[in-house]
Amino acid sequence: MVAQLQKQDYTQWQSLSISYCQITKLLVGIINARADILRDARIQAGLSQQQVAEKLNISRQSISKWENNLSYPDVERIGQLCELYSLSAAELLGIAPDEAGLNFDDNRNTDDIQPRNIVLLIISVIIPFLGFILALKYLASAFRWERTSKVNLLIYWSVLVINLFLSIILIADILTILTSIRTHIQ
Numbered sequence: 001m002v003a004q005l006q007k008q009d010y011t012q013w014q015s016l017s018i019s020y021c022q023i024t025k026l027l028v029g030i031i032n033a034r035a036d037i038l039r040d041a042r043i044q045a046g047l048s049q050q051q052v053a054e055k056l057n058i059s060r061q062s063i064s065k066w067e068n069n070l071s072y073p074d075v076e077r078i079g080q081l082c083e084l085y086s087l088s089a090a091e092l093l094g095i096a097p098d099e100a101g102l103n104f105d106d107n108r109n110t111d112d113i114q115p116r117n118i119v120l121l122i123i124s125v126i127i128p129f130l131g132f133i134l135a136l137k138y139l140a141s142a143f144r145w146e147r148t149s150k151v152n153l154l155i156y157w158s159v160l161v162i163n164l165f166l167s168i169i170l171i172a173d174i175l176t177i178l179t180s181i182r183t184h185i186q
Contacts, residue, residue, distance in 0.1 A: 037092060039067045041085040056080050128170055131163035 031146060042052055042063075049063040056063075066072040072083060082089050139156040142148040 035067045035069045038073075038081070041081070041087055041092060042067070045083075045085050052081075052084065055084060125170060125174075128163050128166040130161060132167055135160035135163055 042049070047055075049060045049067070053063050058077070060075040062071070066073050078089055078092060081087075082092055085092065135156055139153075139160060142153055142156055
């Protein structure tokens with residue numbers, strides 16, 4: 001019975017997008033934060049333990065403990081150390097990106113675009129602009145009516161502003177995507 005439950009648990013872990021093995025490797029990397037890497041990165045950055053401690057607003061003893069594997073930096077400190085030492089988290093923790101499950105396939109074929117994604121893109125482009133136009137139409141007609149309540153005017157203005165904001169965000173996202181595609185092609 002216990003073996004059956006363990007097998008079932010393992011099967012559930014396997015079905016996750018991040019496998020148990022990848023999580024374990026990542027946690028082992030964090031726990032064993034590789035004191036030599038921390039020390040070498042600090043020395044390569046030309047900083048003393050005291051200087052690093054001052055920049056992170058912690059004690060020098062904390063830096064010493066990290067570098068001697070007596071304690072470990074928390075996630076926030078790892079991020080700060082990455083910025084300070086100009087390293088990625090994987091490099092700082094001594095984990096190869098593919099071991100941590102972070103290997104991204106940048107060579108994906110762009111011919112794999114599914115029709116459903118195209119339809120969703122078109123709908124997401126049309127809806128904010130349509131909302132903006134409809135809000136303008138109702139707002140213009142509201143000024144012609146004498147009995148339009150202030151609540152309705154507030155709703156029309158709110159819808160107009162929200163849709164204008166969404167349209168601007170959408171245009172910015174499209175321009176960002178086009179720029180990244182252009183730089184990726186070059």
